[in-house]
Amino acid sequence: MMETTTLAGLNFELSEEQIAVRDAARDFAQNVLKPGVIDRDREQRFPKDEIKQLGELGFLGMMVSPEYGGGGMDTISYVLAMEEISKIDASASVVMSVNNSLVCWGLEEFANEEQKQKYLVPLAKGEVIGAFCLSEPEAGSDATSQRTTAIDMGDHYLLNGTKNWITNGGTASTYLVMAQTDAAKKHKGINCLIVEKGMPGFVVGAKEDKLGIRGSDTHTLMFQDVKVPKENRIGEDGFGFTFAMKTLSGGRIGIASQALGIASGAYELALAYSKERKAFGKAISEHQAIAFKLADMVRRSKRLVCFA
Ligand SMILES: Cc1cc2nc3c(=O)[nH]c(=O)nc-3n(C[C@H](O)[C@H](O)[C@H](O)COP(=O)(O)OP(=O)(O)OC[C@H]3O[C@@H](n4cnc5c(N)ncnc54)[C@H](O)[C@@H]3O)c2cc1C
Known part of the structure; x- marks a missing residue:
């Protein structure tokens, strides 16, 4: 069965597979x-078991x-x-978004075969899970x-510095870390290194106490003379900034879907x-001002769909 949606003269048809994925995500969000x-x-509890099941x-x-x-x-x-998960649990969806868009996509697109086998497959x-550290x-x-x-340093890079507001910062095992190798080259001197949790000198710092998405762990990360093997660099020397920008472009699709899911979840509630x-004497939806507000929310969320 195909579902058809017409919006602003455009016809969006979902395939059977897309409907099945959406429904599976919806069931998972509702039931789990x-x-x-x-x-x-x-x-501020990370959805550990739930994320394992999502995986x-x-x-x-x-x-x-x-x-x-x-x-x-x-x-x-x-x-x-993303939309279905975000309607119910925006913390779980931000974990999902970072792993899919900012970590897996970048690795599949730009990492070499050994890096893909070692890091992308798990x-x-x-x-x-992974983290993106810019x-x-x-x-x-x-x-x-x-x-x-x-x-x-020849066979390795010596990594030093601090990263802030890193999603999955405490729970990840694999970290894609942007760092400056040659400041004279400005953004063309930046590299992206794959850092593993447990590498000596890598310390997971304070967890942020956020206003929202509090189930997602956002951390400061510290690197003190961390020796990262040369083979953990993604792409050619100086490719790190391009890597980060291209990866973030895809990431915006995940974040837009999240915003859409949160908005429609709020609307449904x-x-x-x-x-x-x-x-x-009657349900407040029957009062003119409330009915108008709800209709306006529908109009706005349709605009969000177009934007996403
Ligand atoms: C919940 C959460 C999760 C995050 N997860 C990650 C992560 O996983 N990895 C990661 O690397 N980072 C992460 N971040 C950091 C996020 O990417 C940064 O917060 C973001 O890049 C903005 O940087 P900033 O907070 O320093 O704001 P600033 O850059 O200081 O900007 C402050 C304000 O100034 C505006 N502004 C800045 N420059 C201009 C300009 N040229 N013209 C007009 N306006 C401008 C901005 O729009 C903003 O409103 C996360 C942040 C949050 C809140």
């Missing part, structure tokens, strides 16, 4: 994520080719799954101002409440 979501958020279902390496342990799915399937299967205290939007250094809550 929903029961504990409020407690996990309040207690077993193939949601952590959705677009990676089966050759490397992934689901071989298309971007629309990824967007639909990440795509969801056996471990931001620093003085390098957020201005990501070229990297102060973390990766000095070329508000709609249900407006039918249940009574004031002045």
Whole structure:
């Protein structure tokens, strides 16, 4: 059975496979994520068991080719799954988004065969999770101002510096770390190194106490004379900034799907409440102002769909 949606004159048809992926994600969100979501958020508890199950279902390496342990799915399937998970649990979906878009995609696209076998396969299967480490205290939007250094020591790089606000910072096993090797070359002197948890000198620092998505762990990471083997560099010398920017471009699709899921989840809750809550003798959804607001929310979320 095909589903057809017409919007702004465009026809979006979902394939049977895309519908099956969406429905599987919806069932998982309702049955597995929903029961504990409020407690996990309040207690800042990482959804460890739930993420393990998401991995077993193939949601952590959705677009990676089966050759490397992934689901071989298309971007629309990824967007639909992200939206469904985000409607219920935005913490779980940010873990999923980073692993799929910022770690697996970048590795499949730019890593060499040995790196893919060693790092991508377990990440795509969801056996471990990954983190993408670009931001620093003085390098957020201005990501070229990297102060973390990766000095070329011949057979290895010596990594020193601090990364901030890293999603999956405490729970990941594999970290893609951007660092400056040759400051004179500015952004063309930046490399991306694959760093493993447990490498001597790599310390996971404080966890952020956030306003939202509190089940997702966001950490500061410190690198003190970490010896990273040369074979852990992704691409040619100086490719790190291009790697980061290209990977972030794909990442925006995951984040847009997340925003869409959060908005439609909020809408569904508000709609249900407006039918249940009574004031002045009838459900508040029957009062003109509320009915107008809900219709406006539908219009806005449709615009979000176009934007995503
Ligand atoms: C929950 C969370 C998870 C995160 N996860 C990761 C992660 O996994 N990996 C990672 O590397 N980073 C991560 N980050 C960091 C994130 O990428 C940065 O917060 C982001 O790049 C913005 O940097 P900043 O916070 O330093 O803000 P700033 O760059 O200081 O920006 C502050 C404000 O100024 C505006 N601004 C900046 N430059 C301009 C300009 N040229 N013109 C107009 N306006 C401008 C910005 O839009 C913003 O509103 C995460 C952040 C959060 C909050």
